[in-house]
Amino acid sequence: AQSVTQLGSHVSVSEGALVLLRCNYSSSVPPYLFWYVQYPNQGLQLLLKYTSAATLVKGINGFEAEFKKSETSFHLTKPSAHMSDAAEYFCAVSAYPNFNKFYFGSGTKLNVKP
């Protein structure tokens, strides 16, 4: 089975600062990796995904993530935080033979200070 660890349940950054949200995964086979964002009272929205193509993946709202097999990591970054980025972020993994069975991390709440 697969699993995901998100280090830091809460991250606080200043507006304009770098955003770095950490995700490490465990999988015995090549994984698919995802980042989702959740705003209050809304469903999860896909930010970006890695499905074995380019290791640097660009997503919506200026976010990107890099798949590093040697480090079993898929950290999410954004060069400059906006107030609107304040939300909860979830990393998820899936793998063969059940690519559509997602295993989510416990989430990281991002706070952006003015």
Next chain:
Amino acid sequence: GAGVSQSPRYKVTKRGQDVALRCDPISGHVSLYWYRQALGQGPEFLTYFNYEAQQDKSGLPNDRFSAERPEGSISTLTIQRTEQRDSAMYRCASSLESSGDYEQFFGPGTRLTVL
């Protein structure tokens, strides 16, 4: 809108009662998924369907939980004889196809509280 909808949005019930949670996926989406999300945790897979066929129910916690999608569209998750530990957010998602290449679109969830 054209997104995934779930009803009710909030459900409060007494221990021992049965509840039915409804999910209306995006029109034309083949696959439908149910997740449970406890407070402070990420979503936990429960089950999923391709069309009307339940493909994987390995995440259902016990036999009090069941799900159906009889016509390959709307799905119902039923919890019988509810217990306080069943309190959680129940989320539904749908995708165009049943591959990880296809985005899962999530609904707003049903917040279940068992007293």
